[in-house]
Amino acid sequence: MNNFPKLHNATWPGIxxxxxxxxxxxxxxxxxxxxxxxxxxxxxxxGVDIGLLDPHVDIESSDDDIKRLADKIGKHGLVVGSLVAPIWGGPVLGSDDDRKVFIDMVRKACNFGKVLREVGIRPYGIIRVDSASSPETWAKDPAKNTKIIADTFREACDVAAEFDEKIAAEGEICWGGMHGWKTMVETLEMVDRPNMGFQADMSHTLLYTMGYNSPEERILPKDYDWQDRDVLTAALKKMSDALRPWTIDFHVAQNDGTVHGTGSHDKTGRHCLATDPNGKLNVAEDAGFWLRDENGNLTKKFKHICWDGCMFDNDVMENQQTWNDILATLIQVREKHGWSE
Structure with a gap:
């Protein structure tokens, strides 16, 4: 049996x-x-990937608080992987003060990561960010705003380097400057830092091929027939070939080809249950677009994969069978694209 990549669940879908x-x-x-x-x-x-978000986790935690958190997680037989920095109070395309807040949240998240590594519970993982700004805001001046995002991300990378951390920008259609696959590549190229990469989420990247918030970047035909698997495969390959070289973190997920938002979260790719009959992806097979290179060879660029399923009803999330089904899907991915160490 393959024992890599390690299989993680995300905690932030609870928030x-x-x-x-x-x-x-x-x-x-x-x-x-x-x-x-x-x-x-x-x-x-x-293990688990953790959103450093109230009320789950206090980003202002002391090092001793972080160690106590590590003890709690360790008692469940779990390790920690990637961490989500709570940067939404500091939108990159906001004011100078907003960007200072953004960088401060990255610094605090990196310290979380450093302490968790030092106590031995975090053997791998990245710090996840986004622009915390809308595509509409970005579209007011694309060239200027992409430069602002890149400059801010570079500053975040410099901070992360002090903690020996890597930053991954989540590709999601609700974030300006990363709402389309070509736009995301352009942003990453402009950042141009060795510790900056891309976090691919299968649910969100499917929406990239549809050009939902970036019609000029659409790959799938507008009248696409979802039964035509060859067309979808070609679209996923084109998009992932462009983004895979940047990919340093990966979320396994399912999507039904629509967008969804609840509470204060903007509409984005709908996360479906692993067993959803309306899911458009062959999850185990399509994970290979991110875990294997263009020649079909394993990249082994990250040591763990994580299931991300946000905005499900609580009665679904509090059903243990939901998590067994999700784990079964992750196992299928590892059996098909994993390795042994």
Missing amino acids: VGKGDDSQPVIPFDKMLEMTAAAEVDGVKFD
Whole structure:
């Protein structure tokens, strides 16, 4: 059996899309319990990726607080991988003060990562960011705004380098400057830092091929027939060939070809359950676009993969079978595109 990449669950789906105008937040402890309890034929999750977001985690935590968090996670037999920096209070395309907040949140997230590494619970992973700004804001002056994003990301990379961390920009259609696949590449090329990369999420990158917030970058025909697998395969290959060289973090996910948003979260690629019959992706097969190069060889550029499924109803997320099904899908991905060490 392959033992790499390691299999992780995300904790932030307990927060994203939840809140006063939606459903209650699912506590961090509950997310850990359900992750640790999942099991398929003796295989369990290896770890969690964590959103450093209230009310799950206080970004202002002291080093001792972070160590206590590590102890809590470790007691479940889990390690920590990638961390989400809570940068949305500091939109990159906002004011100078907003950008200072953005950088400060990156610095605090990197310290989280450093402490977790030092106590031995975080063997791999990146710090995840986005522009925290809308495509509409970006579109007011694309050239100027892409430069602002790149300059800010470079500053974030310099901060991350002080902590020996890497930064990954999430490719998602709701973030300006990364709302299209070509636009995302242009932003990354302008940043041009060795510790800057791309976080691919299968749900979001499918929307890239449809040009949802960037029609000029659409690859799939407007009248595309989802039964024509060859056309979809060609589109996914074209898009992933451009972004794979930058990819340093990867989310396994399913999507039904539509967008969705709940609570305060803008509409973005709809995360479907692993077993959703309306899912447009062959998850295990299509993960290969990110885990293998253009010649079909394993890239081994990251040591773990993570399931990301946001904005599901709480009754779904609090059903243990949901997490068993998700784990089973991750196992399929590893069996098809994994390796042994």
